[in-house]
Amino acid sequence: MNARRTAGAVPVMPRLILLRVLRLASLLAGVSVLAFVLVRNSPIDPIQAYIGADVDLTDEQLAKLRERWGLDRSPVEQYLAWAGTLLQGDFGTSTLYKAPVTDVMGARFGASLALMAVAWTLSGVLGYLLGAVAAMHRGRLADRVVSWYSYTLSATPAFWLGIVFLVVFSVWLGWFPVGLAGPQGVPAADVTFAQRLHHFVLPAITLSAVGVANIAMHTREKMTDVLNSDYVAFARARGETGAQIFKNHGFRNSVVPAVTLQFAYFAELFGGSVLAETVFSYPGLGSTLTEAALGGDVPLLLGIVLVSAVFVFTGNLIADVVNAAIDPRIRRRA
Template identity: 75%
Template sequence: MVHGRLGGTGLARRVTIRVLRFVTLLVGVSVLAFVLILNSPVDPIQAYVGADVNLTDEQLERLRAYWGLDRSPIEQYLAWARAILQGNLGTSTLYRAPVAEIIAERFWASFALMGVAWVLSGLFGYALGVVAAFRRGRPADRLVTGYSYLLSSTPAFWLGIVLLMIFAVWLAWFPVGLAGPHGVPADEVTFAQRLHHFVLPAATLSLIGVANIAMHTRERMTDVLHSDYVIFARARGERGPALFWNHGLRNSIVPAITLQFAYFAELFGGSVLAETVFSYPGLGSTLTAAALGSDVPLLLGIVLISSAFVFAGNLVADLVNAGIDPRVRSRL
């Protein structure tokens, strides 16, 4: 009974620490983003009314008072933070709509893109890493290693442009961009049409993500293949698939899964560039549009949501790692 109470207390303490970390992260990110935007050359009022509109000083002061920009930076931040705690992320000056609605609408498009890219890059990266380790020093290993080094140094936007030129412009196999045919209402776009527009952005993110997991798995699997228990297994006659399933998989899959979940931050950054190249209507392209259009409320809202997304990815990585490997549970 005492052990159960202690176990419950330990679990509550770990959950509390995680929640405090999450709150601290959001506060720190919100303060940093707010300070950076406050000290940037962006004029929210001019961005709202448009560059071609000439206003008198009196009209500008009225607008500044209406949006609360005449108050001190601390008062502005506290007012913004209070509104966020009430579920109000503000109104987008670019889209003239609530920020929460825009993020909710664009989030699922980005989530689908990043989810497919995450799964494909993990599966193919792990498979290529295993092949390279079992064929270390041979042509297959050199091919995987060269591919990984090349892709790891390739910017996502550059790869997206190359795929766009080859498969959309030259071969005309896929559309140039967007999430559906131009001019067709969203509710009339078929699944096949969405999938046709989805292939190139997903391929861009998947190809970029393969490199890290492939090289990490290659090194980890090489260590496993040179371990004493694998040498003993080979002496007993185990080879190829049997050796992998009995010894290689369980000793290399945990680090690969952990690394893949930790890839969330890079995945979101690559998504911003890929969505911009393909004009894909997700959070990434919306973030770029908000930055170029000086849409401060939308920019801050997406920054907070993306920070929460990355934190959730790291948290899931820890939980999955603990579920697979009991040795790390006490460190959570």
Template identity: 80%
Template sequence: MERLKPRGTRTAVFARIAAVRALRFVTLLVGVSVLAFVLVLNSPVDPVQAYIGADVNVTDEQLARLREYWGLDESPIEQYSAWARAMLEGDLGTSTLYKAPVAAVIGERFWASFVLMGVAWVLSGVLGYCLGVVAAFHRGRLADRVITAYSYVLSSTPAFWLGIVFLVVFAVLLGWFPVGLAGPHGVPADEVTFAQRLHHFVLPAATLSLIGVANIAMHTREKMTDVLHSDHVVFARARGERGGPLFWNHGLRNSIVPAVTLQFAYFAELFGGSVLAETVFSYPGLGSTLTAAALGGDVPLLLGIVLISSAFVFAGNLIADLVNAAIDPRVRNRM
């Protein structure tokens, strides 16, 4: 019988994955940009009216000049083509809310959101995996029932509601943490100390971290339970393996790959939760900026953040595929 030939080296597999994903990434950006542009055009918010606000002294002639200046008097296809050409040249436009280039606004707010989501992503993944392992090893007992009930409650809890609860309890009633912002009110950003930033950072990070624990905990619990009931683990138990050695020798390798995949796929939910959490805590990140852009009719900024968030979610899925291919040869051979 002829031996099966390997489908290629690890480098070749990764190169093939990267090429396919690059094509999908371009297609995704085009589709998202078209959809977002159509939704903005059909939005009830008028960008010109949002820009001038309550100024009643603006004449119809001035309004017409503003529309002409921004190209709003052109057809939708012409507007999208002009915006797409500028975007390909690296120009995302100018924010009407912040009176600054969209790229500069996004760059300034991106790192605040990146740190918040990064910390929440790591904490939720580690805590969720540990809780799932503990629940599986104590299935049916008190620890399992508590972790399962905790996960079910959190999985149905909106991020904004949990954030409001944290504000009421820890900021208003107990006074342990500030109500919002990324630093003390009225203090210039370059004068805010690390301790002050950390003090303002705790509640938003805790909100996002706890929301993300539920899915990874329950998924790990089920996967680890399957592993513990497999034949090779039953044989290992018969040899006397228990607790830590059983987990390190058999449980970790078979449960970590699905957990990694699920955690990277959590990027989309993480960004959505970040929008709500940042709005509740007035945290100056991309989430609260996206909300302000939508309410203020800032079309260039809104479209720019939508594209950045799409790239962020796509990157999470791509990293998950590459990590799985690196960890598990079976996954690599199917690609």
């Protein structure tokens, strides 16, 4: 029976990944259409944003620009032309940076990835530890402190928290710079690691704080359910201590939901990075997305939207794979 079960479980993981990849393809198709329609109906004129508000062009010059950019064609023709070049790996040329979209995103993605990686790690580790401590000391001071922190930060927008941190730690205390990824006026090649780290700390803390609150509250509730279960009551009757109960029962039954939530946090993480990078003028992919939207840079805007969709989907895919690897019940349902 065990042999048959093992043999039947072999193709589960590849099948799970294949189904998710097929979903990704349909997701990207839907996101591309939706993003193109929204940008198409945006009140921002890409040509006017490109040439500037102070420049006046004749109708003939505007017509030539529209013909050159393909804006004189129907929306369906524009989308098919853009999608065709996209399938060939060409995301187009950014009208703001006068460079290929892939080069612009590649130069900015590293900064955003570092910021999100640090925030993701801190939010996961600290959030789980705080949630576990609150559940193990339910009703005591530690639980009240963690709950107050979590409820407060969960209801706090990332951009507002970033502004508060700027006012307190940059303006009042002067511990951190106001923004950017390095000292103003210093070439990027001359910025030292210590200077980059000094500019990096405050955006990373801002992005981590909200994530810590969400993970902590989720872990606290799940751990509380475990501690109130019959098998934990039986373990207490056998004389197991709090540390033994956490090791033998609490961690095992609460880590899988925490992992799921942590990887599903990719969507909020990217959205938070857009706000945090905008507040701190941090040159990452999030702030570039804001610039592209305000500047009418359609190719860059659509490129970042698709990359963000892949980023969020990857987080959900990793969560499914990790859960299937940890929990055999998920493998049997797959």
